[in-house]
Amino acid sequence: YTGDKISLFQAMKKDLIVKDHGIRLLEAQIATGGIIDPVHSHRVPVEVAYKRGYFDEQMNQILSDPTDDTKGFFDPNTHENLTYMQLLKRCVKDPDTGLSMLEVLQKGATPPKNTSRFAV
Numbered sequence: 001y002t003g004d005k006i007s008l009f010q011a012m013k014k015d016l017i018v019k020d021h022g023i024r025l026l027e028a029q030i031a032t033g034g035i036i037d038p039v040h041s042h043r044v045p046v047e048v049a050y051k052r053g054y055f056d057e058q059m060n061q062i063l064s065d066p067t068d069d070t071k072g073f074f075d076p077n078t079h080e081n082l083t084y085m086q087l088l089k090r091c092v093k094d095p096d097t098g099l100s101m102l103e104v105l106q107k108g109a110t111p112p113k114n115t116s117r118f119a120v
Contacts, residue, residue: 037054
């Protein structure tokens, strides 16, 4: 052990963390504010973490892959299990707060076809 700070992905690559557990931890980081930057100790968006090399293209695809089996987020409108990134794409950004909000529809209702979605 060198005492150096490394990213979660780097720990996965060094077999310090099991890959499936690491993916779930990365999704948890995304769900709670972004990927933890091990150098600056703050959260950054997935795109920034990828550009900084905190994980590779394969992990980037896993985190956004709609067919990935680590879907731990439930959409109450469609009853689908989704990745956090998929669920976030279904959210609408609140114009006052800037927060991403998932519209929950009444039972049996369908979303309007012209509803715009914000990728955040």
